Amino acid sequence: MMRANLLPQRTATLAFAGLRLQRDDVVAILLGIAVVIVIGLLGVGIETLRAHRYSAAADEAERLVAERAPERERARRLALDTARFQEIDRTAAALRSSGMAAAFAIAQIGNAIPRSAWLESLSSSDAGFEVTGNTETVDTIGATLVAFGKALPEQRTMLVSIDGKNAAEEGVRFTARIAAPATGGAR
Secondary structure, three states, rough: OOOOOOOOOOOOOOOOOOEEEEEHHHHHHHHHHHHHHHHHHHHHHHHHHHHHHHHHHHHHHHHHHHOHHHHHHHOOOOOOHHHHHHHHHHHHHHHHHHOOOHHHHHHHHHHHHHOOOOEEEEEOOOEEEEEEEEEEOOOHHHHHHHHHHHHOOEEEEEEEEEEEOOOHHHHHEEEEEEEEEOOOOOO
16 A cells, blocks of 8 residues: 655754744755855956956056167157258258358358267358257367368357266267457457
């Protein structure tokens, strides 16, 4: 003979802090909490990985910027030199159109500059010429002034200023004035 128990089975209950919960409900709650924790940890892990990738990309970009710094500095210097040469060319063109004597004087000034000196600007006025340039050493400034005096013996050459602040990088900057001599004055 077979027997069948048709009475509902008693489910296990747990009591916690005055609450009576069935075992299946506790298991479902714990599984839900575990799923939330796993999803939270996955989210934190994904965001940490993303932040690490962005940080690595930013570090790489900074490295590339730093790596290109010498090239940018060279380009900046070339742009400044180009601007200076364009200014010299404009001045020379204006002086050429003002007469052959001025053009001849500019040519003599340009030819007189020693190899260790370079011209930055040349401006002309009724009083004469103002020359700005750089040299490798202060001694070269003296040689440059003497060369200007020999190139234009009828003019008076004077040193206006010297600036050696960035001598290691840019040389010693000088400004000289080449003017007609004052009456009764020596060169």
